[in-house]
Amino acid sequence: MHSRRRFLKTGSMVSLTSSVPATLARLASAAPKQKDERILVVIELGGGNDGINTVVPFGNDGYARSRINLRLAEKELHKLNNGVALHPNMRPAKELIDDGRLAIIQGVGYPQADRSHFRSMNIWHSGNPEIKEEVTYGWLGRALDQRKQNDRDRANSSGVFVGEQQTPPAMLGRESVVTALSRAEDLELLSQRVVDLQAAGAIASQSSLNQFVVQQFSDAYASAERVQSTAKRRSTNVDYPATKLASNLKLVSQLLHSGTESRVFYTIQDGYDTHFAQLLTHSRLLGEFSGAVKAFLDDLKRSELAQRVVVLAFSEFGRRVKENGTQGTDHGTSGPVFLAGEAVTAGLHGQTPDLCDLSDGDLKIHIDFRRIYATLLDEWLGLDATPLLLQSFEHLPLFA
C-alpha cells in the first residue's frame, strides 16, 4: 500500500516517477519565470519632505538667512559639489551617488503648487495637476492597464503594494489589479504543506480546471519554499536596517527573488510633515530612507536583478524656505526626486533651487514631475507615456 503512494515535497520534485501524470510532471519541473523585464519600485515620502534640508544648497546666501534654527552645519554635510550637499544622516545616499547608483532631480513640482497634502498627493498620484476630485485612475494603474493591453496573454498585470496603509490611488487601474502585502509571513507557509501528487493526480485527471488548481497549488507551495529558502540563505549576508521601510523593501526583494511576475511595486514612508521640532525627526527619516534604499540595492546587486530595478522616491511637495516659529517648516512647493539603480545616470540633475530667487517666498519650480514620469514610462517601462499623461513631455537624461 505504501509503495504505491509517493509524497513529494514541492522543492524536491525531481524525484518524480513515470507513475505521475504527465501534466503534473511538467509543472513540477517548471522553473520560476525569469524574464529581462524591468521593474519599478516607488517610495512615497508622505507628508511633504523638506527638500532644502535634504539636498542642501549650503553655498547659497539664502540658506543661512532663511534657516536659523534648522541650519545644518556645513562640516557635517556630504558635499556633492561646491554648493550642494546631502543631509548629514544620508551617508548611504552619498555612497550610492559615488558608485553611480543614485540620481537626484532638483526643483521638481508642477505649476500653481497646491499646499494641501491631500490635493497635491492626488496630483502626483494621478499625474494630472488639473484634477479636482478624487483620483479615478492613477498613473501607475494606467501604466499597468496599457501593459496589459499590449499583451493580452499576460494573465498577471498586477502591481504590489507593500504596507499597512490603504492601497495608494497611484496604482488604481481600470483593469489591472493591485495586491497588498504587509508582512513577510504572507509569503511563507505557516505549516509545511505539500501537494500529494498521487491524490492530486486522481483529481487532476478529471478536468482542466482540476489540473489548473493542482498546478497553482504546486506553484504556490514552491514559491513559498523559494521565499523561505532564499530568506534563510540570504539572512546571513544581507544587512537591512531594522526600520519599517527597510523591511518593506526587503519584502519586495524577496518577491523579486522568488520570481514574481509583478513589475511595479509601491511602498510608503510617512512622517515628513515636520511643522514642529523638525531637526531630529527629519534626520531620522532621511537616515531610514537612504539606509533602506542602499540596503535594497546592495541586496539586488548580488543577482541579475540589479540591472532590472529602478527605485523612484517622491514627496507631494517641498517645504517653505523660511522656517516657522516652532523650529519646523510649513508646506511649500518644489523638492528633490530620487531615482536609484544601476541603470540611472547618477548625480545631480536639473538646476539647484536658488533661495534668493523666490516666488512668493517659495522655491521656483524648474522641472515638471511629469517629465520624470514620461521618462520612466517610455524609457524604463517601455510603454507609451503620451496617452498615459495626456500630453507629451520632454524627457530628462536619467538613463544612459
Add this chain to the structure above:
Amino acid sequence: MPQPPTSQARDRYWQPFEASASDPWTIERVVHLHRRVGFAATWSEIQRDLKAGCDASIARLLAGEMRPRTHGFDELASAIGDVAAGSASTGRLKAWWLYRMLLSPDPLRERLSLMWHSHFATSNLKVKNLALMRGQNELLRQFALSPYSNLLKAVIKHPAILLWLDADANRKGNPNENLARELMELFTVGIGNYTESDVKEAARALTGLSVVDGKYGFDVAHHDGGPKTVLSDATVSDVDSLLDLLLDQKATAHRLASVLCETLMGESAYEAGAVRQLAEGLMARDLDIGWATETVLKSRAFFAEKNLHCKVLNPIQFMIGALHALELDSPPPSTLVLARWARRMGQDLFYPPNVGGWKEDRAWLGSRTLVARANFATELARGQLSRDPHPPNCNQLLQRYEIDSHDPYESTRWLATLLWGHAPVATVESVVEHARASDRLSPLNAILAELLTRPEHILA
C-alpha cells in the same frame, strides 16, 4: 413586447431537476447547492435538506430560512453596522458584513449581495465614507433578488456610486463621462452594444446628479436640459428616462443573465444558448433576479454531474463556508481577523480592485493568495481566529453526529463529505497519512488542516 420563452426552449436549457431512482437527490447535491450559493451547510442542515428534497430545500433557501434565525440577529447585526459606519475603522465595517454572512438566516441573499458588490464595484478608497458604503451595501442586500430596475435605480441614485464615478464633476457644458461609460459598459448593455457618441449623450443626460449633504441630489443649474439621442434613435432627457431605456435593452437582459450564470454555474458547465434563454426569460419578467436565480438553482443543469465541483470558491466563500459547516460560528471567530484574512486572499471587502470588480474563478488562484488560503487553514486548525485562541473541538463535532472520532479514516470520510459532499478514496488516504506527520496539532485537527488545504476544498 418580447415573447415569453417557449416551453420547448426552456426545456432545452433550464428544465427543472427531478429526482428519480436512477438520479437521486443525494448528499453531494445538497452540499453542492449550499456551497455554491450559501456559504455551505452544517451536518444537520444537510440531513434536513436531504429528507426535504430538492424543491423544498431551494424554496427554503429563497425564502431566507436556510439557517435558523437566532434570536435578535437583525437587531444585533444592525447595531454592529451602526457602530461600524459611525467609526473610522474600515475593518469594523468589513467585520460587520462577515458577521452577517456567518450568521444570517438568509445566506443566499448575502452571497448575492457580494455578487452585486463586485458588479457595482465601488471602493471606499475613493468614497472615503463608511456610512455611505454601508448604505450602498444595504441597498444591494435589499434588492438582491428584486427586479433589476429597483436595484439599478437605487444604486445609481445613491451618493456612494456618484462619488465613485465622478457624477458631481459631470456638468452641463463640462462633461465627465465616467458614470455614463460604466453605466453602459458594466451595469447595463455591456461592451459592444453602445458607441462613444452614446456615452457622450448619456453623460449629458446624467448632468445635475450630485451629492448634497451626504444625500443624493439633483442640481438643475448643472443639468443639460436639451434632448439627447442614445442608442441610435431614442431620445432621453434625464437619469430616469436614460435608465428606463437601458433597462429595456435586450443586451441588458443578456448581460444580467451572464452575470448570474457566471456566479451560479461552474466553469464550462453551461452553453451560450443557456445564457440567451435565461436572458429571454428575464426580458419577459421585468428582469426579475429572483425568478432567474430560482430557475437556475432548480434546473437539471445546476445539479448535473458536469456542474459539480467545478467552481473556484472565492476567498470569502472559502472561509465562511468552512466555519459554518464545522459549526465554528457560535461563538463566532473574530470577524475583524477574518476580514484581514480575506484581504490577504485577495478579497478586501469595500475595496474592490477596480470598477470591474473582482476577477472570479481561476483568477483567485495566484501563488500568494493560495499561500494565504493554506495559512488560513492552518490558523483555523490551530484555533487562531478568535481573540481568545483555542483549537476547534472536532471530537465534539464528530461525537454530536455519532461518528467514531478515533477512526481516522471514518473521521476523514465524514469531514470530507460534510465539507465537499464527497470523499474521494485517494484523497482520504492521503489526508490520513499526511495528518500523521503533524506534530503540532491533535490528530483530528491535523486531518482538518489537511482537508482545508486540498484542491477539493477550493472547488464547489
